[in-house]
Amino acid sequence: MIDIANKEIMRVLILAKPRSGKTTLAKQLQARLNLVRVSADSWIDNLFKKIKDREENPPEEEPLPELEEGQEPPPPKSWLAPLEE
Numbered sequence: 001m002i003d004i005a006n007k008e009i010m011r012v013l014i015l016a017k018p019r020s021g022k023t024t025l026a027k028q029l030q031a032r033l034n035l036v037r038v039s040a041d042s043w044i045d046n047l048f049k050k051i052k053d054r055e056e057n058p059p060e061e062e063p064l065p066e067l068e069e070g071q072e073p074p075p076p077k078s079w080l081a082p083l084e085e
Helices: 022-033 040-056
Strands: none
Touching: none
16 A cells, blocks of 8 residues: 555646547546546636636735844745746
């Protein structure tokens, strides 16, 4: 079981022209190899929805901490995941 947990993760990137069967192939590989399929189009659509929601419903701003003279404020915390940035 430890050997399986330490195994390197398999990643497969499928690139081709539009309407060439990429999604069909990815779904078949997902089913046969028990993979997780990530669709770039769906991921980007969800990211834009997340950004739009943030713009329409901004969170309350946190007050800046009191700074000593010459001290710079900390960088703002990102609400996006590292890959989303």
